Amino acid sequence: MDIIKILQEELQIKRSQVENTIGLIEEGNTIPFIARYRKEVTGGLNDEVLRKFHERYTYLQNLEARKEQVIRLIEEQGKLTEELKKQIETATTATEVEDLYLPYKAKKRTRATIAKEKGLEPLAQLIKAQETANIEEVAAEYINEEKGVSTGQEALQGASDILAEGISEEANFRSAIRKVTFNEGMIVTKVKDAEKDEKEVFKMYYDYTEKIKSMPGHRILAMNRGESEKIITVKVEAPIEKILLYLNKQIIKEDSPVREYLTATLEDSYKRLIAPAIERDIRNELSLKAEDGALEVFNKNLYQLLMGAPIKGHTVMGIDPAFRTGCKIAVIDATGKKLDNTVIYPTAPQNKTEEAKKVLKALIEKYDIDLLSIGNGTASRETEKFVADMLREIPKTIHYVIVNEAGASVYSASKLATEEFPNDDVGVRSAVSIARRLQDPLAELVKIDPKSIGVGQYQHDMNQKRLEENLSGVVEKSVNEVGVDLNTASSSLLQYVAGIKKTVANNIIAYREANGRFLTRKELLKVKGLGPKVFEQCAGFLRVPESKEFLDGTAVHPESYKIAGQVLEALGYTPADLNQGGLKGLSKKAGDLGQLASKLGIGEMTLEDIIKELEKPGRDPREDMPKPILHSDVLDLEDLKEGMKLKGTVRNIVDFGAFVDIGVHQDGLVHVSQMSEKFVKHPLEVVKVGDIVDVTVMSVNVQTRKISLTMK
Numbered sequence: 001m002d003i004i005k006i007l008q009e010e011l012q013i014k015r016s017q018v019e020n021t022i023g024l025i026e027e028g029n030t031i032p033f034i035a036r037y038r039k040e041v042t043g044g045l046n047d048e049v050l051r052k053f054h055e056r057y058t059y060l061q062n063l064e065a066r067k068e069q070v071i072r073l074i075e076e077q078g079k080l081t082e083e084l085k086k087q088i089e090t091a092t093t094a095t096e097v098e099d100l101y102l103p104y105k106a107k108k109r110t111r112a113t114i115a116k117e118k119g120l121e122p123l124a125q126l127i128k129a130q131e132t133a134n135i136e137e138v139a140a141e142y143i144n145e146e147k148g149v150s151t152g153q154e155a156l157q158g159a160s161d162i163l164a165e166g167i168s169e170e171a172n173f174r175s176a177i178r179k180v181t182f183n184e185g186m187i188v189t190k191v192k193d194a195e196k197d198e199k200e201v202f203k204m205y206y207d208y209t210e211k212i213k214s215m216p217g218h219r220i221l222a223m224n225r226g227e228s229e230k231i232i233t234v235k236v237e238a239p240i241e242k243i244l245l246y247l248n249k250q251i252i253k254e255d256s257p258v259r260e261y262l263t264a265t266l267e268d269s270y271k272r273l274i275a276p277a278i279e280r281d282i283r284n285e286l287s288l289k290a291e292d293g294a295l296e297v298f299n300k301n302l303y304q305l306l307m308g309a310p311i312k313g314h315t316v317m318g319i320d321p322a323f324r325t326g327c328k329i330a331v332i333d334a335t336g337k338k339l340d341n342t343v344i345y346p347t348a349p350q351n352k353t354e355e356a357k358k359v360l361k362a363l364i365e366k367y368d369i370d371l372l373s374i375g376n377g378t379a380s381r382e383t384e385k386f387v388a389d390m391l392r393e394i395p396k397t398i399h400y401v402i403v404n405e406a407g408a409s410v411y412s413a414s415k416l417a418t419e420e421f422p423n424d425d426v427g428v429r430s431a432v433s434i435a436r437r438l439q440d441p442l443a444e445l446v447k448i449d450p451k452s453i454g455v456g457q458y459q460h461d462m463n464q465k466r467l468e469e470n471l472s473g474v475v476e477k478s479v480n481e482v483g484v485d486l487n488t489a490s491s492s493l494l495q496y497v498a499g500i501k502k503t504v505a506n507n508i509i510a511y512r513e514a515n516g517r518f519l520t521r522k523e524l525l526k527v528k529g530l531g532p533k534v535f536e537q538c539a540g541f542l543r544v545p546e547s548k549e550f551l552d553g554t555a556v557h558p559e560s561y562k563i564a565g566q567v568l569e570a571l572g573y574t575p576a577d578l579n580q581g582g583l584k585g586l587s588k589k590a591g592d593l594g595q596l597a598s599k600l601g602i603g604e605m606t607l608e609d610i611i612k613e614l615e616k617p618g619r620d621p622r623e624d625m626p627k628p629i630l631h632s633d634v635l636d637l638e639d640l641k642e643g644m645k646l647k648g649t650v651r652n653i654v655d656f657g658a659f660v661d662i663g664v665h666q667d668g669l670v671h672v673s674q675m676s677e678k679f680v681k682h683p684l685e686v687v688k689v690g691d692i693v694d695v696t697v698m699s700v701n702v703q704t705r706k707i708s709l710t711m712k
Helices: 003-011 015-026 031-037 047-076 082-090 094-104 111-117 121-129 135-140 152-168 171-184 217-228 240-251 259-306 353-367 380-392 408-412 415-420 426-439 441-445 464-482 502-515 522-526 532-541 558-570 586-590 593-600 604-615
Strands: 186-191 207-211 232-237 316-320 327-332 338-344 371-375 399-403 645-654 657-661 668-671 692-701 706-710
Touching (some): 003 015, 015 031, 031 464, 047 082, 047 094, 047 464, 082 094, 111 121, 111 152, 121 135, 121 152, 121 259, 135 152, 152 171, 152 259, 171 240, 171 259, 217 259, 232 259, 259 441, 259 645, 316 353, 316 426, 327 426, 338 426, 380 399, 415 426, 441 464, 532 558, 558 593, 558 604
Parallel strands (some): 371 399, 668 706
Antiparallel strands (some): 186 207, 186 232, 316 327, 327 338, 645 657, 645 692, 657 668
């Protein structure tokens, strides 16, 4: 198997790109580093392609290792033929390899192994040869009371068991049956226990049938969950007659004297051994493909959420709503430092509205607050009403934002939050997190397990290790794309910087606490455990804006500082001309980058990145993202009317549509069919999490609190 050729064809890239990228990975380089600083080597492969490359490369390497192991195990049994070895070597999937290995795999005691122990294998071979007419008489010769064979019929049954297992282990048969079952089979679901389905979430699957090959991922995952919760049963219905006819043609000769026995044997082989195995294979394959789709959506949703535009320079009041225990309040300054906290009781059962207003007004005046961040959990609707009423009584303009608080409770109870706020309870920590999410979503959300952020679908039904690896990759991509201030970053944030593990992140914090602020990037080399290789991987993503070396505050890698100086000189500047505002119009002055790159002896893509940084040093890519909608008044679900036009924020995307926050504490659904006048295959073609969209109310059900929206 040519791994390089497979990767080349699957990813539609050049062979040299595959070879060079493998070389970089094998040298221990991280994906963010390769994507950003080795563009010439990879031919400009981006982060997304490189992650797919790495995942597939790892799979193919593991497949090769398994092939070698299987060949060795069969060879040790003395059963390896050149033909079998070639079949294993050319297999392209793990399923193919396991199919080929199945006849040689050590087994538990089966009906076939028991029959072999009784000495019935020669009889099975006679039947398989299909040359003996009086097979009943021959079978009588195998009667042996000591071995547990009392009658000729028992001997025939044992021989049939041996043949059935042999048929089931034929790789070609399995492959053909798997293919026809996938292409022509159906998934059938039936209700098992409707009482467990209190909210009727799985009602459509109480009696449901659909073609296997056309099933969308979200339905597969929904069925899997309904089955795991024992609400429905899920079965694969295969075209049995077609499959038995296929086996008949493959196994039974036209003039076979043992047709009756073989017909019964192959039917037993299919129904008892092959069908259950194929059903497992197909269900697993469907689940994996569904997971792939769900992961892609989750990854894109998470990326958009993490890359949400920060609202900087504000003192923010965070409000964690609640009924009985009161609303927890935290005030944080523009750097995220907690200035004050308290509890108010504006909602039922206490209803201390006037007292709560007095407390908040005093805090707003004391800290000159002009922005409030309200969590969207329990009591959020009632708290928003209270806040909107209060803001009408204040003469200056103050806005509030409804923030998705998913995961805030996870953070507030974590070891990290306890270390950060040892003297505060979980409610206060949660309020701080809600406020900080407005100031810098990325810096705050990296403290929370990505699965708890609430922008996926069926994440609890997926392979958790695979989910964790994928989502960690998204967080890593986001953190490195934005860059990290070395002197303010938390350990949680630093752990996602390319090349930095938890121990090194903690060592950076310890060094900072012992020696004060980092003055240069080079100073990183003094941190315990951070050697030249780690420095190479992480340095370009860590910023030191206060450094005397201006480029330490940019995304220019230290290895390119000399080149950056040459670029400046070639364009008529000196390092002294650099300033925080950047050298405007530098790319225009540079003209033909290919010509300049050739003159300087550097790659054109590297040159382009350096010029972009010199034009706009330390640029934050999140500046281009949609800003949150600022509110000053409240809208109730009861206020919604059919045909009403509103602006909303896309909160989550699933296969069948997008959930949009229109400010009524119940996200409305824009079904995929309502996203455009044109056909839309998937919502991600049209919208992404965080987008501000114009929607029209199609229908409102106040009882079920369901809102249908359209973007048409």
